[in-house]
Amino acid sequence: MTDEVAVHVAGLRMSFGATEVLHGVDFDVRYGEVFCLLGPNGAGKTTTLEILEGFRPPTGGEVRVLGLNPAAQPARLRERAGMVLQECGFPRQARVAELIDLWRSYYPNPRPLGDLLEVVELTEVRNTQVRKLSGGQRRRLDFALALAGDPDLVFLDEPTTGFDPEARRRCWAAIENLRLLGKTILLTTHYLDEAEQLADRIAILRAGRIELVGTTHEVAVRAGLATRISFTTPSALRRGQVPLPDGIDLAVRGPESVCHTGNAAMTLRLLLAWAAEYRLGDLDGLAVTAPRLEDTYLQLTSTNGDHA
């Protein structure tokens, strides 16, 4: 029924005792996309993921993952969905390739071992004991194990939390590799740059509610943030020899003139017509800056109240 999307969540509620932590969450994840659940700590990201993974039955609402009900059909789900949990250990004395190979035996149609090692860039440490791996290597081994059964969908819960920049970069590269394999990926993070770097679409979860869903750009636009247009203030304008353009909220800030708009194309047309009329040329230093996710996120999480 909901099989045209990989994950379907509607009206999802979750309570622990008397405390409700998810207040009706809705989102869909399409096949083949990288979908990011972005939000501050305590927003309910991990709880949402645990429900989708079949570890917790939800208090209310509808959840379908790969057409399955996770809480009722966990075994079938786990044959087709790979899961990387936030903190999960390995058997300490196992070797990398040996462990991946054991994991492959759990699944009906495993990916080839060499292929898995390559995707997560662990080929050179294939015979190393797990306890000797670095944090970043362990996380990539997490990916390899989650990928062992050649799943259609991969869950990644805060994949780079606590990593140094180099480890994050390699981790991101591994996630890019997953994307190239055509996997649907649902990841959570509280890092903006991570969401911006990896995600096709983003849902901002705050205090148990989805605030916004869309591409990076859509999210920013829907948050009501304006595109910024700026150019070097023409000397004629600075000297007051030309009037300000009509219909544009232009602010002259010394050497730079700036306006914010919800309709960049219309504003640009007006601006260029005005420049032509007063012979201001092509407007030196003209720059159009799309609203950034960071602005959206900061605005949402700072002005709309406290975290849950």
Next chain:
Amino acid sequence: MTRTVHLTVRQALLEQRSFWRSAEYALFTFAFPLMILLLIGAANSGSHLPGTDIKNTTVFVPGILAFGVIVAAYVNLGSKVAVLRHDGVLKRIRTTPLPSGAYIGGLLVSTVATVISITAATGMIGWLAFGAVPRPGELLALAGGLVMGTMCFAALGLAISSVITSAESAGPVAYASFLPIAIISGVFDPTFSGLPDWLSRLVATFPVKALAEVLQNAYAVRPFPPWALANLALWTAAGAVFALWRFRWQS
């Protein structure tokens, strides 16, 4: 069915390989009982149980066999599962379609393999160093006692793993919960006696003395209360019930 068996065996193989790679587990499991066997055995060699012609070592060696079973099944399995749970390995297993039975089965099969190696080592050294051998015709009884002891202490090991709250305390808790009982059960000293009446009765309710007596009876004719077997069966059942009731996949 065959798939579950196959997965169980693969799991057990990884556990065994990990066991032998891990110096502390392998060393403790093997070196500790074998060292006690040689040191205390040497101190006892030549002497006899008071008022009998039974050599001390003939009773002492099967006592150490019991000790080895307990270390391999109870201490090792119990602390291993506690560490696996603490490290989140059990939780990770839950993210895969591996049947829980195959995973626990693998741990148990690996435990049995460890019991077999330590029993073989203890038995051989007991025979070569002290001439202690099972009574003729009692090999089957010895094997049966080892099987019952392994089942009992593996069940208790799984049970204690749910009580242990941290990886650091796993080994110490497992040892501390049985070593004093082993000492006053006379496992390390065949001539051990002089306990207050109430204490020796209390000690007899634990499965340590019961297992030691069952195995000792296979080596020398000993007062063999049939309820030693009943004792082991009861503790097996109690351990299994507690383990099933309290088992958690994450801490």
